[in-house]
Amino acid sequence: MIVPFGHVLILAGLLFLMGVFCTVTRRSLIMMLLGIEIMLNAAAILLVGSTLHWQNLEGQVIVLFVFAVAAAEVSVGLALIVWAYRRTGSVDPGDYNLLK
Amino acid sequence: MTIYSLIFYVLALFILATTAMAVTRRNMVHVVIYLIFSFFGSAMLFYLLGAPFLAALEVIIYAGAIMVLFLFIVIMMKFEGGRHRLFAPGQWIPAAVFGLVYLAAGTLLVSAQPGSRTVLKTARATPAMFGRYVFQTHWLSIEIVSLLLLVALVGALFLGRRTKKYATPKSIEDHR
Amino acid sequence: MSDTLTLDSTLIAAVLATLLPFASFVLIMVFTRNHRRLSAGLSIGAITVSLISAVFLLVCHWHLQTPLQYFGRWVVSGDIVIPYGFLLDPVSLLMLTVVAAISFLVQGYSLGYMADDKGFSRYYAFMSLFAWAMLNLTIAPTLFQLYIFWELVGLSSYLLIGFWYEKFSASQAGKKAFVMTRLGDVAFFLGLLLALVHLGNLNILELNSPRVAAQMSPTLITVSALLIFGGIIGKSAQFPLMTWLPDAMEGPTPVSALLHSATMVAAGVFLFCRLFPFFSQSAVAMGVFLAIGTITMLLSSTMAMVSRDIKQVWAYSTISQLGFMIMGLAAGSFFAGMFHLTTHAGFKALLFLCAGVFIHALGTNDIFEISRLGGRRLKVPTVCMAIAAAALAGLPPFSGFFSKEVILAALAELDNPIWLVAGLLGAFLTAYYTFRLIFILVVPDQSEPRQPDDSHGHAGYWQMGGPLIVLATVTVLLGFFQGPLENFFGNHICSVSAHTGSHGWLPYIAIATAASGLILAWVEFGRRNSARVGFVERIGWLYNLFSERWYMDRFYRRFVDVVIYRIISGLCTQNDNRVIDAGLDALSKDAVQSGRFVSELHLSMIQYRLLAIFVVVALLALYFFF
């Protein structure tokens, strides 16, 4: 007997919100990437919780894949950031407005 | 209230608090450190929720590999901070509005979900059990993911090459 | 009554009388603009034929029993039929003759007066247009036709008053005349529509028949009579709309003579005569008319007392005499109005034409100036003007005496003596201002040194003199035709003569009033060593009041400037620019702006885009789950 499922949902939800907040408000590419990590983590927590809820191992499997994808994403993402930083000297997303 | 639930709430508070601290820090190194704590908390939560293997992975991959990667980058690049306000009003106000909408939607969703009141029972998926399940049902996906990781590795290497052309940082205005 | 077009001599004469001036107008405008003599010849030829036809018609139908009508289909639309035709009855026959005669004389006179003008051909074209409109107006059988030509008279008077268009004041006067009469015409038009809606047609004879009362309630009759009278107010320069007429003196003097004697302004009184039986069905309306006529007469008499401009004096006197005619008609005497209209046409034309000779010869409008330059040595106009002035003042045996006497008799018939008193006061003032002018002109000014000036041996002098003599003869003789004329109208079924001749004392009082006016004028202006200053001019504020036309003009000017131009027109324009246009521009700017905003979501910083994505997802979630 741990907690009602809803509490896990709320925890994951709040964590996700923080991730979103971090992603969209911090003016730094690295912080954006970190925000994404927070969101992924929130999703992972939710998936683990739902595994317990429905007594189905599938959720944990997805978390496994999430970790893998997160690792790949971070490596490529950071490499991109570094590359872009070298090229422009800025990690401020507001400076990347060449589309305008 | 059982001891498990107490642990859950403590962990939840810990995760939320460290994450919140991470989001609001100006110093990147601090951010990363806080997040590492947050991920440690998450790992313990996983353990509590019956996923010891994933808890281990969380510690190894997230708190270990990914965060350390971030740490290296942050330290290596020496991004100057403090140029901007931490939260520009033009951004955090819409984000706060979104947050309210999100909270409202979330609250409604959670409360409307009949399953959300069912209390979770303790259970445990041992690493052996988990591994057997994964490789019985998802072996192809595992292979594809491993390929993905390989590609990511190559890609990161490719991007990380120092080319002469872009050796010196330039301002964006020069590219306009 | 003949409703079909049969070609008899009467019809041919009527067509000739009414159509030829138009033909000459078109011919002059299109072909002979650069041939002065040809233009004048065309115009005068046309009006001569008109005059002969008119006289022929008058003589032929002297003993006319029932009115003759000729109709041709002109416009048919739905259930509205507008015929074109002729109505021949004593009123129209007499008026036709008068109009044709005056037009003829004025055109002959203009040969001399306008000889040096570069717009000679144009002048004659407009004259022809005017004659055409006026002649058709007089013999219109329906109010519609009358209204149409009424408008055309307004138009041609606009063209003639503003004839010297290089003068700003002239074009301004023309505009003023047109707009003010138009104001009356709108009322006229509305009254006409009111009658049309309730009666189904606008035949004048049917309007005048007693059957109208069966189809229209008394209130309606009153309202439509008052509205139609609005047209008379405008055209005949009655009380609220009288100020255009003095300004209309900006036109060439023959034009003033034509406009203010027998034609344009008389058209209003003519309309009153035309619709006399219809109007007299409403006692209220007649009362209003009487009041307006009286006010007009007195007001304009006072204005005439202080004017120094010879044409202005006669203009004011025209207004006052028109008011007098309206009084007579409104008092219930059809004959009084019509008779005075006829006599007035003669002597007023004479007055203006004489004034024209002075102006033409001496080059000034100021009476003191004319006197100083020796105007009295122009014998023919001086004598003619004296005759006409005597007629205007109502001295026997000139024509004005007889017609004024008839009007006063009609006023005496009324219950309230105040109208008679007002009439006598008017007669007194008329005699005063008339002879004021005459004395100023005739009696040499002792204070000024005499200047020998023989410049009046002018080329056009006798061309101008001829019509004067003819008119002077008419003025002297016409009064004695009162009896036959009365008989002529007696045959007319509509004639409601109130003249009973029971006021044997009235002629003496009238003569006494006129004579006292004359004597006062003599004391102030005619006597040797007189100060030549009228009693009004000694009272400063009264002089100002009179010479500023009771401030009516200023009021109108201010009213038009402030209310029409600045407030209403300004507000509408502002509304157009600031509200409608600016609103639309703002709308389109907002549209562009919102387009920009939407494009921001595509083009702006990645974080905004992300935020937008999240918001949309959240909203979609809300939408799909609830």
Place this chain on the structure above:
Amino acid sequence: MEFTGFPYLTAILISCIVGLVVIILIPGQRQVQIKWVSAVFSGITLLLSIYLFFAYDKSRGGLQFVETYRWVKTPGITYFNAADGFNLPMLLLTGIVFFTGVLTMWELDKRVKEFFAFYFLLVTGVFGLFMSMDLFFIFVWYDVSLFPMYLLIAVWGTTRKQYAAMKLTLYLLAGSALVLPAIVFLYAKSGLNTFDITVLMQPGTFTAAEQKFAFILLYIGFGILAAVWPFHTWSPVGHVAAPNGVSMLHAGVLMKIGAFGILRVGIFLCPQGWQYWAQLMAVLAVIGIVYGAFVGLSQTDLKYVIGYSSVSHMGIVGLGLATVSVDGLNGAVFQMFAHGVMTALLFSAVGYIYDRTHTKVIAELGGLSHVMPVASAFFIIAALASMGIPCLATFWGELMVFIAAFKTYPLGGVLAVCALVISALFMLRVVQHTFYGPRKEQYAQLADVPFDLGLPRIILLVVLVVFGLYPSLMFDMIETASIPFINGLP
């Protein structure tokens, strides 16, 4: 394909299109040739429209010169042209204004080829709209006539031409955006699978509610083009900016398209909606009449004054349509015709003056009667027509409308009649300040209008006078359509 006799109506369209093609084929440097070709082909359309006007059998009435061709069968689109008492005056008007407009632009020397090509395209649309009896084609022609307008103003215009062209186009497209849904709505609701107006106008096709809905859309949509009061601001701006020949077409014909559209589509298909909304129409029309006159009073630009007088006059047309009576329809259609000719004359006269003096500002002009009496006379007569002087055509249209309005809406009628004074005031003001007054030095060298350039003005003037002296010519024609239509109303 059903043609009864020679297809005169199609011949008009064909002569426009052939003219257009020929103009395109001629090299652009040969300006004189292009002008002659334009004159010849527009002359052909004029002759054809005159022929139609007189060949129409008034005793028989109804639709004549019918040409039908089932074009696209599935949705029921028919190429269906016909002439009746309503559109023959409009065709005649278009022919007259087209021809005289070409002659008025005789002195054009900038991109002549393109100008006349667009001019022909515009007129093709106008002719097509007037003669078509098929909703689909009416909409297509409507848009065909709108689009060249933008270029004609934006390229050859003068004052704030970009703004004016853009505004006009947006306005008119907004109008067509209202018309299209209404047409589709009617098409769908009828269930008859046809765009044929004669079929759709049978009583009972649409319920009262449907008619009310569709009519208000059509009224506003076409009303924008007819400069109905709150939607009028495009028209003065457009008049001012457009080159003179285009102003003539624009005020003379294009605004009539709006009123004619209300009549042909709105009133024909939705008679009940028409009766329901008539009060609104009358109110807007009266406001337009009075308002246009007052705004015209304080304008400083010659063409703006004419533009606002057009707003006022189109209000009279609207008032006539709003009365739901034979007299009102007669008056409205007559007024459309008369106003078209009159405005064309006004703009044509202004065009000559503007080409010489290079200004349209009233305060800068003055004393022009001294140097160009004939040119002034044209303007003055047209101004008199605009004031509603009898014996010029506009008088009769106004008269009929006022009579009808006085019967139906006494108050509105009174107000509209009172506006006559204001319109007299502002027209006389313009005449006084432009043509009267002392001779001005800077204009002393100008020449009066020669005969060949005066020709278009003479034609317009003659038309104005002929229909002013003998209006029955037109009323008899209109009545063949209006009386059966009003009698056929439920």
